[in-house]
Amino acid sequence: MGDEFLGAAFTADAVGALIRSGRYPGEGEARAIDRLPLIDLLRRGVTSDAVPGLLALVASGPDGTSGLACSLLKDYTTTPAVRSCFERRWDSASPYLRNRLMWRLLDVEDLDSKWQGRFTEFIRSEWGTFRAFNREFFGTSLTGIARVLARITDPRFPSSKRWIYLWSIPSLVDERQVAGTLLSGAIASLADTSLRDTGEAILREVNSSPSLVTPAPEVGSLEVHTESYEFVADAVAAWLREGHQPSEQEANSLNRLPLVDLLRDRVAEDDLGDGLSWLLAVVNEQSGELAALALSLLRRCSTRADIRDLLHGRWADAAPFLRAHLLWRILDDPDLPTSWHEELFEFVMSDEGWPVFREVSLRFLGTPQTVVLQALKRIADPSFPDTKKWAYLCRVPEVAEDREAAKALVTLGLSMEDPFARKVATRLLARFF
Amino acid sequence: MAGNHEPTSNALISSSFIAEAIVEHLRKGTSPSEEEAKHFDRPPLLLTLRQAMTPSDLGWSLRVVEEAAGPVAGLAASLAHDYIGEPEVRSCFENRWSTADPYLRNRLMWQMLDNPDCYRLWRERFFDFVLINWEVFTAFNLAFYGEPSKAVAHLVSRIEDPTIPASKKWLYGCCVFSVDSGVVGRALVSRSEHLAADAFSGMVVQALLDRPCHGGDEQLPNLPTVTHQGVSLPLVFVADAVVARMREGHRPTDAAAGVLNRLPIISALRGCITADDLPWLCQLVGEESGETAALYLSLIDEYGATIAWVGDLLRARWATADAFFRAHLIWRLLDDPNLSPAWHDKLFHFVMEEWPTFRDVSRQFLGPPEGVPTQMLKRLGDPSYIPSKKWACLCRLPDATDDPAAAKALIRLGRDCGDGFTREVADRLLKRFYCGDSGDV
Numbered sequence: 001m002g003d004e005f006l007g008a009a010f011t012a013d014a015v016g017a018l019i020r021s022g023r024y025p026g027e028g029e030a031r032a033i034d035r036l037p038l039i040d041l042l043r044r045g046v047t048s049d050a051v052p053g054l055l056a057l058v059a060s061g062p063d064g065t066s067g068l069a070c071s072l073l074k075d076y077t078t079t080p081a082v083r084s085c086f087e088r089r090w091d092s093a094s095p096y097l098r099n100r101l102m103w104r105l106l107d108v109e110d111l112d113s114k115w116q117g118r119f120t121e122f123i124r125s126e127w128g129t130f131r132a133f134n135r136e137f138f139g140t141s142l143t144g145i146a147r148v149l150a151r152i153t154d155p156r157f158p159s160s161k162r163w164i165y166l167w168s169i170p171s172l173v174d175e176r177q178v179a180g181t182l183l184s185g186a187i188a189s190l191a192d193t194s195l196r197d198t199g200e201a202i203l204r205e206v207n208s209s210p211s212l213v214t215p216a217p218e219v220g221s222l223e224v225h226t227e228s229y230e231f232v233a234d235a236v237a238a239w240l241r242e243g244h245q246p247s248e249q250e251a252n253s254l255n256r257l258p259l260v261d262l263l264r265d266r267v268a269e270d271d272l273g274d275g276l277s278w279l280l281a282v283v284n285e286q287s288g289e290l291a292a293l294a295l296s297l298l299r300r301c302s303t304r305a306d307i308r309d310l311l312h313g314r315w316a317d318a319a320p321f322l323r324a325h326l327l328w329r330i331l332d333d334p335d336l337p338t339s340w341h342e343e344l345f346e347f348v349m350s351d352e353g354w355p356v357f358r359e360v361s362l363r364f365l366g367t368p369q370t371v372v373l374q375a376l377k378r379i380a381d382p383s384f385p386d387t388k389k390w391a392y393l394c395r396v397p398e399v400a401e402d403r404e405a406a407k408a409l410v411t412l413g414l415s416m417e418d419p420f421a422r423k424v425a426t427r428l429l430a431r432f433f
Numbered sequence: 434m435a436g437n438h439e440p441t442s443n444a445l446i447s448s449s450f451i452a453e454a455i456v457e458h459l460r461k462g463t464s465p466s467e468e469e470a471k472h473f474d475r476p477p478l479l480l481t482l483r484q485a486m487t488p489s490d491l492g493w494s495l496r497v498v499e500e501a502a503g504p505v506a507g508l509a510a511s512l513a514h515d516y517i518g519e520p521e522v523r524s525c526f527e528n529r530w531s532t533a534d535p536y537l538r539n540r541l542m543w544q545m546l547d548n549p550d551c552y553r554l555w556r557e558r559f560f561d562f563v564l565i566n567w568e569v570f571t572a573f574n575l576a577f578y579g580e581p582s583k584a585v586a587h588l589v590s591r592i593e594d595p596t597i598p599a600s601k602k603w604l605y606g607c608c609v610f611s612v613d614s615g616v617v618g619r620a621l622v623s624r625s626e627h628l629a630a631d632a633f634s635g636m637v638v639q640a641l642l643d644r645p646c647h648g649g650d651e652q653l654p655n656l657p658t659v660t661h662q663g664v665s666l667p668l669v670f671v672a673d674a675v676v677a678r679m680r681e682g683h684r685p686t687d688a689a690a691g692v693l694n695r696l697p698i699i700s701a702l703r704g705c706i707t708a709d710d711l712p713w714l715c716q717l718v719g720e721e722s723g724e725t726a727a728l729y730l731s732l733i734d735e736y737g738a739t740i741a742w743v744g745d746l747l748r749a750r751w752a753t754a755d756a757f758f759r760a761h762l763i764w765r766l767l768d769d770p771n772l773s774p775a776w777h778d779k780l781f782h783f784v785m786e787e788w789p790t791f792r793d794v795s796r797q798f799l800g801p802p803e804g805v806p807t808q809m810l811k812r813l814g815d816p817s818y819i820p821s822k823k824w825a826c827l828c829r830l831p832d833a834t835d836d837p838a839a840a841k842a843l844i845r846l847g848r849d850c851g852d853g854f855t856r857e858v859a860d861r862l863l864k865r866f867y868c869g870d871s872g873d874v
Contacts, residue, residue: 177590181621373806373839380842380849405807408814415850 004253005232010246011254012041014239015232019072020050024057025231030064032228034071034100035136046072055085058101066093067100077107090118095126099133106161116163123167124205127212131171138172145172145182152186162190163198170206176213179206226258233262240297241275245282251293256364257374260296269301284310287318292325292360302332320352324360327391334385341387341420348394349427361395368401372409379409390421397432407433445698450689451675452481456512458674460493469667470504474511474540475577486512495525498541502533507540517547527551535569538562543604552600556633560640563607571611584612585621592627602627603634610641672701680710684717687724694728694761695798696808703734711736715746722754727761727794738769748776756787760794767822777821777854784828785861795829805830806839813847823851824858831866841867 005011015033019025025033033039046054050072057069066089076082086101093101102119105111123130138144151157152165166186170179180203187199206212236254240263246254254260267276279294286294301307311329318326327344330336347353365374375392378384393413400406410433413425445451455473459465465473473482486494490512497509506529516522526541533541542559545551563570578584591597591605606622623642628634675693679685685693693702706714714729737747747765754762763780766772784791799805812818812826827847830840841863848859 173586175586175590177593178586181589181593181625184626185621372810373836373842376806376810376846377838377842380845382845402807405810405814408811411814411816412810412846412850417849 004256005236005250005259006035006038007041008246008250008253009041010239010244010250011232011236012038012045013244014235016042016045017242018231018235018238022053023231023234024061024065025068027062027064028228029231030068033232034064034068039071043072043074046075048076051076051079051082055082058085058089063094063096066097070097070100070104074104074107077104078109083108095122095129096133098122098126099129103164106164107158109158109160111160119164120167123164127171130167134168134171138168145169148172149182149186153189159192162192162195166195166199166202170202170213173213176206176210179213226262229259229262233259233266237263237266241271243275243278245278245290246293248289251289252363255289255293255296257366260293260364263297264299267297267300269304272298272301272307280307280310283314287322291322295322295325295329298329299332302329303334308333320347320356321360323347323353324357327357328388331388331391332385334387336387338420341390345390345394345420345424345427348391349431357394358399362399365395368399372396372400372402372405376409386418387420389416390418390424393421393424393428397428403433445692445695446478447481448689448692449481449485450678450683450685451671451693452478452485454674454678454683455671456482456485456490457678458670459512460490462493463670463673464497464501464505465508465667465670467504469670470508471576472667473670474504474508479511483512483515486515488516491516491519491522495522498525498529498537503536506533506537510537510540510544514544514547517544523548523551535562535566536573539566539569539573546601546604547598549598549600552598556600556603559604560607560637563604564640567611570607574608574611578608578612581612585609585618588612589621589625592625599627599631599634602631603637606634606638607641610644668698668701669704672698672705676702676705676710680713685725685728690723690725690728691797694724694731696800699731699798703732706732706734706736708736708740711740711743715743719746719750722758727758730758730761730765733765735768737765744769756783756790757794759783760787760791763791763825764822767825768819770819770821772821774854777824781824781828781854781858781861784825785865791828792832796833799829799833802834803836805834806836806843810843813843813850820852821854823847824855827851827855827859827862831862837867 015038024030033042054069054073058066058073060066061069070086073082077086083105086105090098090101099122102122105115106119135144138147148165148168152162157165166183169182169186170176173179173182183199183203183206187196187203190196190199236259254263267279272280276297279297282291282294283298285291298307302311308330311326315323315326315330327347330340330344348357362368362371365371375395379389379392390413393410396406396409407429410425410428413421413428416422416425473479494509494513498506498513500506501509510526513522517526523545526545530538530541539562542555542562545555546559574584575581578587588605588609592602592609597605606625606628609618609622612618619642622628622638625638628638693699711733714733717726717729718733720726733743733747737743747762751759751762751766763783766776766780796802799808809826809829813823824847827844830844831837834840844859844862844867848856848863851859
C-alpha cells in the first residue's frame with residue numbers, strides 16, 4: 001500500500017483544516033491517522049482555539065476518535081483543563097482510549113504517584129492493547145526497538161515517562177530471552193535506583209509470564225485498510241477545492257494507489273467550474289508531478305468534449321513524463337479512434353517512452369510484488385472501458401517481480417475480446433517474454 | 434517443473450520422511466550441487482537431517498569432508514555435528530583445516546567449537562579466521578539466520594541460552610556484530626553478562642567494539658521489519674530423494690503425504706515419475722482413499738490421459754471414491770483433453786455440491802492464501818495447460834485467498850477469455866460467491 005502521502009505536510013494541512021471545520025474522522029479512520037509520521041505533523045498545527053473541541057471529543061467521542069483527539073492535544077497536556085479532562089476520563093474510558101490517555105498523562109512531570117500504579121495495572125490487564133499499539137507506533141524492526149531504548153536515557157523525554165519505555169521493550173520483541181537481555185542492558189544504563197527497581201520488577205514478570213512475550217501476530221493483522229483513508233481523502237479533496245496546490249513532491253505522494261482512487265471519486269465535473277478549475281490550467285501549463293496529479297484527478301471528466309480537446313492538444317508537445325500520465329486520460333474515451341490507440345501504444349513501446357512509462361506505472365500501482373494483481377483488477381473491472389485495457393497489459397513487463405505471472409497475464413490478453421488488446425499482447429510477448 | 438529453490442512450508446522441511454530420504458540419497462553417493470548443499474545446511478531442515486544421521490554415516494560424511502570443498506564439504510561436516518566428540522571426527526576436521534577453503538573452514542569451526550578441547554586449543558586461530566574472513570563469515574550468517582532483525586534476536590537468545598556451551602558464545606557475539614554492527618548490535622553484545630563472564634569472550638567483545646561502527650554510532654540501523662518468509666528447499670534434489678525412497682517401498686505416512694502433496698514440491702516430485710512407476714502408484718490408488726493414496730494419485734499426473742489402462746482405472750475409481758478422494762481425482766480426470774462434456778458437467782456438479790471438501794483439499798494443495806490468485810493466473814495464462822481444465826482453476830479461487838478482489842477479477846477475466854463451459858462456470862461462481870455479481874451477464 002502506497003502510504004507516502006501520510007508524511008506530506010499538504011496532507012496534514014488538509015486533515016487539520018477538516019478537523020478544525022468540525023468534521024471528525026470515524027473509528028478506523030482516526031486510528032489510521034494517529035500514527036507516525038502524520039500525527040506529528042498534525043500536532044504542530046493544533047492551536048489553542050482547537051483545544052475545547054478536541055476536549056469535547058475526548059470526553060464523549062467514540063474510541064478511536066477520542067484517542068486521536070487525545071493524541072492531538074499532546075502539546076497541551078500540562079495545561080490544567082486538558083490534564084483534568086484526561087484524568088476525569090480515565091475511569092469511563094475503553095482500553096484503547098486509556099492507552100492513549102496514559103501516554104499523554106505521562107508527559108506531566110508532576111503527575112500524582114498513584115497514577116503510575118493505575119497505569120501499571122492497566123498495562124498488565126490490557127497487555128494486548130498496549131502491545132498492539134506499541135508495535136504499530138514504534139514498529140518491530142531493530143530501528144523501533146532502538147527508538148525505545150534511546151528514549152529511556154534521552155533527556156528530551158520527560159523522566160516521568162521512562163518506566164513505560166521499559167515496559168515497551170517486551171512488547172516489541174517475540175522472544176523472552178531477547179526481551180530479558182534488552183531489559184537487563186537498559187536497567188544497567190540507569191542511574192535512578194527507583195527506576196532500576198521498576199526495571200527489575202518488569203524483568204521478573206517477563207521471566208515468569210510466558211504469555212507476555214509471544215510471537216508476532218500474522219503479518220497483515222495490523223494493516224490499515226483502504227477505507228480507513230476515506231477521511232484523509234475527504235480532507236485532501238476539500239483542501240484542493242480551496243485552491244491549495246501541493247508541491248511537486250507532495251503531488252507525487254498523493255498520485256498513487258490507493259489514495260488517488262479515493263480522490264478521483266471525489267472530483268466531479270461541477271468542481272471544474274468551481275474550486276478545481278485550476279486543475280485544467282495546471283494540465284495546460286505545467287509538465288511535472290502536479291500536472292500528473294491534476295490529470296489523474298480529471299478521470300471522471302476526461303470524456304467531456306472541451307477536456308478531451310485539451311488532452312489531445314496537450315499530447316502533441318508533451319514531454320515523455322507527461323505523456324505517460326496523459327495517455328491514461330486519453331484512453332478513458334471508449335470511442336477513441338484506432339489511430340490514437342496506435343499512436344499511444346507506439347509511444348509506450350518507443351525507446352524514449354518505455355522507461356518513463358514503466359517508472360510511472362510502477363510508482364502508481366505500488367511495488368513489483370503487487371503490480372500484476374493490481375493490473376489484473378483493473379483489467380477485470382467493468383467500470384473501465386474495454387478499449388483501455390490493452391494499456392494495463394503494458395504495465396507488467398519488466399516491472400513485475402514474478403515474471404511468470406506477468407507473462408501469464410499478458411498471455412490472457414491474447415484471448416481478450418478487443419482485437420487491439422490481442423495485438424498489444426502479441427507485441428509484448430514477442431518483445432519481453 | 435517448479436523452480437529449484439522455492440519457498441515452502443515448515444511442515445515440509447521438518448518431515449522425517451523427507452529427511453530420511455535425503456540422507457539415504459547422500460548415503461548412496463548422490464552429491465548435491467553447491468547451492469543445494471547451502472540450502473540443506475540451514476535450520477530447521479539441517480536439524481531434521483542431523484537426526485536422520487547414524488554412526489554408520491560417518492564413513493561417507495568424513496570422506497566428503499576430506500575430498501570435496503566449499504558448501505558440499507561444509508554440509509557433510511555439519512551433518513557430522515552430533516559426533517564431534519568422536520576422535521575420528523575431530524581428527525578429520527583438524528587435519529582438513531589447513532587445506533580447507535574459507536567457506537569450509539567456517540563450517541568446520543562451528544562444529545569443532547562444540548568440543549571443549551578444540552575451544553581451548555583453537556579459539557585464537559578461529560577468531561583470527563573470523564576477522565580475516567569477515568565477509569565470508571557475514572554472508573553465511575545472513576543466509577543461515579535470516580534477515581538481520583530476526584537474526585539478532587535469535588543470536589542473542591543463543592548467547593543467553595544455558596544449554597549452549599560457553600565455548601561457543603564468543604562466536605555468537607561475533608555473529609551479532611556481523612549482521613548488525615550498529616547501535617543495537619553493539620549495545621546487545623557489550624551488555625551481555627554471559628559474554629563478560631568468560632575471559633576470552635570478553636576480549637573478543639572488546640576487540641569487536643574497537644572495530645569501526647558501520648553507519649556511525651549516532652545512526653540508527655535502517656533494517657527491514659519482521660516478516661514471515663518461507664524458507665527455501667532445493668526441490669529437485671529432494672524430489673529425487675523422496676521418489677527413490679518410495680520406489681524402494683517406503684510409504685510416507687498420511688501426515689507426510691499431506692505435506693508432499695502440495696505446491697511447489699509436488700511439481701518436482703511429478704517430474705521424477707516415469708511410466709515404470711505406474712504399477713505401484715496405481716495399485717495404491719485403486720485400493721485406498723487417504724492422504725497417501727491422494728499423493729500417489731497426484732503423482733500419476735497426466736499419465737491418465739496418455740495411457741489407456743490408467744485412464745480407465747481413474748474413471749472407474751470415481752464411482753467408489755469418497756468426497757475427499759474425488760476432490761483429488763477430479764484433477765487427474767481433467768488431464769484428459771478429450772473428456773466428454775457429460776464428465777465435465779458431472780465434475781462441476783461435484784464441486785458445487787461438495788464445496789467444503791473441494792475447497793479444503795484445494796487450499797491444502799495450493800499453500801498460503803496470498804499466493805493463490807497468482808498461482809491460478811499462471812495456470813490460466815499458460816498456453817500448455819489443458820484448456821478444458823481451466824474452468825476448474827477458477828473454482829479454486831473463491832474462499833481461498835485473502836484478496837477476494839483479485840480472485841473475483843481473475844474469475845471475470847477467465848470468463849472473458851475462456852470457452853463456453855468456462856464462461857458458464859465463471860458465471861455460476863460469481864453468482865454464488867460474489868453477492869450475485871456476474872458482471873455484465
